[in-house]
Amino acid sequence: MQDDNIIFVGNKPVMNYVLAVVTQFTNGAQEVFVKARGKAISRAVDTTEIALGRFLQNVEKRSITTSTEQVDTENGKTNVSCIEIVLVLRSEIGQVSL
């Protein structure tokens, strides 16, 4: 399933998301998208830093983008910041450059 390699980081302990990222690559994913909104953005950065620094030596950050989304709340629409961090297997990058 295509959406399997998207990890939405929320309010659970950070190691839950680290495990999810590591599992994706262990199961053969070539790239994983780590996404978060609002206060969870810090945890998304923690997730990738821990996953890459401690567990996935052959994975690197390909891109980090931020954006603004409108969400509906009880008091009307409000803006929330988002982050998307794309992680890729280093070997895949190597193939492109060869």
Place this chain on the structure above:
Amino acid sequence: MQDDNIIFVGNKPVMNYVLAVVTQFTNGAQEVFVKARGKAISRAVDTTEIALGRFLQNVEKRSITTSTEQVDTENGKTNVSCIEIVLVLRSEIGQVSL
């Protein structure tokens, strides 16, 4: 002073940092670095999203990088995630591409 165009985002209200970024560009800065560590990372993203979306139409994100720093605490060293968002005047990019 070189360091003037580095905004360290901490625990103050986000609009304080938005104002600091806007002031830098208003005073002639060509690029501004927005930095934060730990939980303040979310606020650094909010700062740039609000500053660019609402106040600085001619400024764009040039790069977003994350890293891990070791900090000393009472209980020994610990790792903390960091973010650095580089904002540049769009006209400066235009000059390079001409």
